[in-house]
Amino acid sequence: MANRDLEPRHLDTLDRDLGRFANLEKATAYVGRPVVGTSIAFAFMLLAALAAAIFFGQSNNGMIVVIAAAIGAYMAINIGANDVANNMGPAVGANAMTMGGAIIVAAVFESAGALIAGGDVVSTIAKGIIAPESMGSPDVFIWAMMAALLSSALWVNLATWVGAPVSTTHSVVGGVMGAGIAAAGFGAVSWGTMSKIAASWVISPVLGGLIAAGFLWFIKARIIYQPDKIAAARKWVPMLVGIMAGAFASYLALKGLKKIVKIDLGSALMIGAAAGALVWVVMIPVIKRQSEGLENRNKSLKVLFGIPLIVSAALLSFAHGANDVANAVGPLAAIVQASDTGSFTQAVSIPYWVMIIGAFGISFGLFLFGPKLIRMVGSQITKLNPMRAYCVALSAAITVIVASWLGLPVSSTHIAVGGVFGVGFFREWDAERRLKAARMAIPDRPVLGPEERRRRKLVRRAHFLTIAAAWVITVPAAAVLSAVIFAGIRMVTG
Incomplete structure (x- = not known):
């Protein structure tokens, strides 16, 4: 047996x-x-509610603040799950960072940006979309902010679930607009501001895509297609890294350090120029040493862009934490102030305990749910390598600077994803151009059929259409959802 x-x-x-x-x-x-x-995530929301109970549990509207804190924590978790992917996706997709390393770096720098440079004074109504005085009373204002916060969090959660990176700023804008219309009518909305935001749906991704494609064309023309790639890299990579350093120095001066010091565009550009020149000079011997012994092929060039790409991802996360934490806790801070003082027409300073909820919520959301969107942005739209990902990161910083110069509201999400699309579509155009040149050189070369040409597309059209549709409907969807929630709250509270 x-x-x-x-x-x-x-x-x-x-x-x-x-x-x-x-x-x-x-x-x-x-x-x-x-x-x-x-x-x-639910446990973190309970902790946020407990913190609010400790600070405001004894006030007249203590229960309202407790509920708002839980919703603010929920919004912060969703921002971490969706928005942070735009900073880390390209670096992970290019294999410059592992998923675990990206999550750790993003969590550290997002939290640092939020706690050190975040919490700049925000208006009681996000982006000046609704006239505060139109709300009539503190109670109406509080319910409107509650509806805006919950609706934007629900919409970002849904977008993350379907795999669409959307603008959390636009989600909050839509939520505020919908609640404002439900509370005070269409006349309360600043339609001039809304038209600028609508224009940014097109401007942000197109500008980001064009800048990213332009830098990729430069890298291909000056380095990749050169007979001696290593010699070309020694000449141009220090300059490219210097441009990145200058762009990020200006970007952080403009957007990431507003709480610490106010810097105008001209001063920010001068800071960027000085930082860029210094890094350029420093990188010349560094790149020369890194390139010693490398083979004269494209794969060798990836080594030279790895560290700049990681640094750029960290800096993008710092600036994102400094700016977008207000999306999570701006309405919450407004609710806290209105509940505590009865004032809802003045500017709001975000309390530090509220800022901590936003900072840690973003980190929790990134750690728990971020990998899905990181993979989407980094590898599922188009294939990235360190050179292409570098172009995406650089375009994000430069586009924000250009938009500030033009006075245009832009979305960091739209810029980053637009940069990924720009790189992918440029690769398609370049491949088609080279194929035509080869066909002219060899007339007898077999012609690809329509089906094979579609199969060789370098940008996945299904993802492109899904993301574009999500961008277009974000504001109206969040607005409708917010109006419904506000009406429900008014019905319950009488």
Whole structure:
């Protein structure tokens, strides 16, 4: 009997049974992972509510502040899950960083940006969309902000679930607009501001895409297509890294350090020029040393862009934390002030405990739910390598500077994703151009059929259409949802 148990057919059966157990364990882990993430997120929301109860539990509107703190934490988690992917996706997709490394770097720099440079004074109504005095009373204002916060969080959560990176700023804008219309009518809306925001739906991704494509064209023309790629890299890579350093110095001076010091555009550009020149000079011997012994091929060039790409991702996360934390806690801060003082027409300073909720919420959201959108931006739209990802990161900083100069409101999400699309579409155009040149050189070369040409597209059209549709409907969808929530709150509260 014992010998029979060792026969090959019995061993095969045992292997199959063990395989089934292994698959069952994998399936259980896969199903359980979202449950664990949701549980941790819910626990963080309860902690935020507890913090609010400690600070404001004894005030007249203490319960309202407690509920608003939980919703603000929920919004911050969703921002971390959706928005941060735009900073880290290109670096992860280019294999310059691992997913774990990207999450750690982003969590540290997002929190640092929010706590050190975030919390700049914000208006009681986001972006000047609704006239505060139109609300009539503090209670109406509080319910409107509550509806705006909850609707924007729900919309970003839905977008993350379907795999669409959307603008959290636009979600908050739509939420505020919808609640404002429900509370005070269409006349309360600043339609001039809304028209600028609508224009940014087109301006942000197009400008980001054009700048990213332009830098990729430069890298291809001056380095990749050169006979001696390493010599060309030694000449141009220090300059490109210097441009990146200058762009990010200006970007951080304009957008990331507003709480610490106010810097106008001219001064920011001078700071950027000085930083760029210094980094350029420093990088010349560094790149020369890094390039020693490298083979004269494209793969070798990736080494030279790895560290600049990681640094750019960290700086983007710092600036994002400084700016977009207000999307999570701006309405919450307005609710806290209106509940505490009864004032809702004055500017709002975000309390530090509220800022901590926003900063840690973004980090939790990134850690628990961020990988899905990081993969989408980094590898599922188009294939990225360090050179292409560098172009995307650089375009994000430059586009914000150009938009500030032109006085245009832009979305960092739209810029980054537009840069990824710009790189992908440029690669398609370049591949088509080179194919035509090869066909002219070799007339007998076989012509590709329509089906094969579609298969070789370098940008996934399904993702392009899904993301574009999500961008277009973000403001109206958040507005309608907010109006419905506001009406429901008024109905319950009488």
